Amino acid sequence: NAGVTQTPKFQVLKTGQSMTLQCAQDMNHEYMSWYRQDPGMGLRLIHYSVGAGITDQGEVPNGYNVSRSTTEDFPLRLLSAAPSQTSVYFCASSSTIADQETQYFGPGTRLLVL
Amino acid sequence: AQSVTQLGSHVSVSEGALVLLRCNYSSSVPPYLFWYVQYPNQGLQLLLKYTTGATLVKGINGFEAEFKKSETSFHLTKPSAHMSDAAEYFCAVSDRHQAGTALIFGKGTTLSVSS
Numbered sequence: 001n002a003g004v005t006q007t008p009k010f011q012v013l014k015t016g017q018s019m020t021l022q023c024a025q026d027m028n029h030e031y032m033s034w035y036r037q038d039p040g041m042g043l044r045l046i047h048y049s050v051g052a053g054i055t056d057q058g059e060v061p062n063g064y065n066v067s068r069s070t071t072e073d074f075p076l077r078l079l080s081a082a083p084s085q086t087s088v089y090f091c092a093s094s095s096t097i098a099d100q101e102t103q104y105f106g107p108g109t110r111l112l113v114l
Numbered sequence: 115a116q117s118v119t120q121l122g123s124h125v126s127v128s129e130g131a132l133v134l135l136r137c138n139y140s141s142s143v144p145p146y147l148f149w150y151v152q153y154p155n156q157g158l159q160l161l162l163k164y165t166t167g168a169t170l171v172k173g174i175n176g177f178e179a180e181f182k183k184s185e186t187s188f189h190l191t192k193p194s195a196h197m198s199d200a201a202e203y204f205c206a207v208s209d210r211h212q213a214g215t216a217l218i219f220g221k222g223t224t225l226s227v228s229s
Contacts, residue, residue, distance in 0.1 A: 004157075033216055040123065042204060042219035043158075058216060090157060101146050101165055101208060103217060105158040 001026050004106035006091050012112045013081040021076040021109050023091030031094045032074040033103070036060065036087040043090065049074055081113045116141045118207050120220035128228050133177075133192040135223050137205030140186060147188040148206040148217065149179055158204065164188065175199070200227045 007022045025032065033048035035058075045058030049068040063085060065077040074093075078085060088110050092103040121136040139145055146165050150158040162173025169181040175198075179190045188205060202224050206217040 035219075040221055042118075042221040043217075044219075045216045048216055092158075102148075102160055102163060104160075105150075107157040 003027065004091055004093055004104050006089075006106035006109050008109060009107070010110045010112075012114065013078075014114055015082060017081050018077070018079050019081065021078075021089055021091075021111070023074045023076065023106060024072050025074075025091075025093040025104070026072065027093060027095065027104070028071060029093035029095050029104075030071065031103075032068070033058070033092050034064070034066065034074070034076045035090045035092065037090060037108075038087050046076065046089075078111075081111075083113045085111065086113045087111060116145070116207050116218045118205050118218055118220035120203075120205050120223050122223055123221065124224045124226070126226040126228065127195045129197055130194050133190070133195045133199065133225065135190040135203050135205075135225065137179075137188045137190065137220060138186050139188060139205070139207045141207055146208040147179075147181060148208070149173065149177070149188075149190050150204045150206060151175075152202045152204065152222075154201070161190070161203070195225075195227045197227050197229065200225055 004025045030051045034046040035043040037043050044060050047066040049055045055066050088108050090108050091106040094103045117140045119138045148163045149161040151161050152158050162171045164171045164181045172178045177192045202222050204222050205220040
């Protein structure tokens with residue numbers, strides 16, 4: 001298993017540009033989520049999904065959109081990037097059956113918005 | 115509402131010394147508690163977790179943590195630090211005992227280990 005994969009690893013955007021951060025997992029996990037990590041802030045939840053077709057907002061959802069058309073994929077879209085969205089983004093997944101309380105994290109995407 | 119407080123944003127120890135990273139939580143229901151480690155430029159890796167049962171939990175790389183309900187604490191310890199332990203450590207809490215539950219993270223503690 002590859003686990004949770006994220007692409008790209010690093011991205012530079014200009015203010016106002018849009019982009020999609022990709023996240024995929026091959027563990028058949030129903031629950032997936034996106035966090036952002038900022039220095040001294042820990043990780044904060046952006047959006048999450050409890051299954052295909054079901055998404056909900058987390059603590060800091062503004063400026064981000066998500067959709068979940070398949071169990072495997074959970075992309076995060078920035079519609080109009082702002083410097084405040086410069087951060088490291090982590091995707092995570094967990095199982096609804098086995099070991100359901102443990103979340104598995106991807107390697108992260110570093111985003112710089114100029 | 116749940117919250118996690120990690121006391122000390124930066125802890126420095128000598129190689130071979132005791133490692134103690136402090137975590138206090140607040141939760142209205144019995145919590146699930148986690149410690150994650152993040153090495154530079156990498157994702158988060160689960161060190162250990164407490165769900166139910168034994169309050170002393172052993173994790174990977176020689177780390178352990180004890181759940182103390184009366185103190186609302188879940189401090190992480192390791193008897194003897196190694197240079198490879200230098201990383202950032204995050205304590206997290208979840209109060210929903212089911213999948214589809216987000217974690218609430220502390221702000222992290224950076225551990226430095228000197229020779």
